[in-house]
Amino acid sequence: MTDRLPVSVCMIVRNEADRLPRTLAALQDGGPVFEEIVVLDTGSTDETMAICRDAGCRVESAAWEGFAVMRKRSFALARCPWILWLDADEVMTDDLRREIRSQFADGEPSCAGFLINRMVQLEGRWVRHGDWFPDWNLRLFRSGDWSMDDRLVHESIRVTGEVRRLGGLLEHHSFRNWADLRERSDRYARLWAEQERGRGRRAWPGVPVARAAHRFVRGYLLRRGFLDGVTGLRVAWQIAREVRLKHTLLGEKRREGARPSDR
Structure with a gap:
């Protein structure tokens, strides 16, 4: 088994039992790839928390207070020097996982963060054009150097320093129908x-x-x-x-x- 990357995968979830198994499985590569997966549950009534615990995640609970507030709270739980922001409806491709691993092959990267490109799948069809693709988002960054406004919707991260783009895609199964x-x-x-x-x-x-x-x-x-x-x-x-x-x-x-x- 290769060494785990010094990355905390941080997620906020609520009633995602139908989607989490695929998302969590994609974070494996013959064993855990990342040092820890931190899940902040905001009131699930299905099997979400049990699925996360069975997958070895560290699970915390909190009442919902808005997207940005909960996102920042989940990041505050990270114990590693790097954070990977992931949602329950996002599935890491093999290419993206290998690309992330390659960035840590010689130690921690010198940049402040990485942009990841998402592609939406809706009812079995990939959306490869239009306003939804490409969709670059800052998702991998140093845990001690980020900021986020208290926005009600479409929260985003800011960092100080160089930001690079990663190869590979993050599959976004955002909408059930x-x-x-x-x-x-x-x-x-x-x-x-x-x-x-x-x-x-x-x-x-x-x-x-x-x-x-x-x-x-x-x-x-x-x-x-x-x-x-x-x-x-x-x-x-x-x-x-x-x-x-x-x-x-x-x-x-x-x-x-x-x-x-x-x-």
Whole structure:
């Protein structure tokens, strides 16, 4: 068995029993690849925690307080000098696992972090074009040098220093079906509108339609989403729909905030 990499794989989960076995299995290569897998459970009622413990993960529990808060809490549990941010719906390919191992072949890398490219699979079809691919995200970084804003949705990491790109892909099995995609898009739109209103962002008439149209043209035509066939069309349409909804909700929330309170 080769030595484990000095990396803490950090995950936040809730009711992911159907997806976790594949995700956790991909972290193995004839044995554990990473020093530890830390799972922060936020209220699972299925077999999620049992699956994680059986796989040798260190499992902690906490009540849900928002994406960024929970993400930072999971990172704080890491005991290794490097953190790999992973979600339960993300599966590491063999190429990516080998690429990560190669970066530590001669000791710890000198850079501050690594970008990893994700590819979405939706109902058995890979989305290889449009706004969803390529999808580079900073996911492997030093545990003592990162920061994250307290955003309600679409949290992201910042580091100080050089950031490199890794070869290989991270499979993203994000949505169980089209209905799940729509439901999650609606939830993200509501969170985004709440977040931006709190930041003082203004809403303007016509913006929802204009931004949605721009996003559809960009994803479906300019970024060649049409090459993914019907799936590419549906993805571009759903993204445009979410853009329109979130800007519409922003306007509604601002109008609600401007109304005088009842006396």
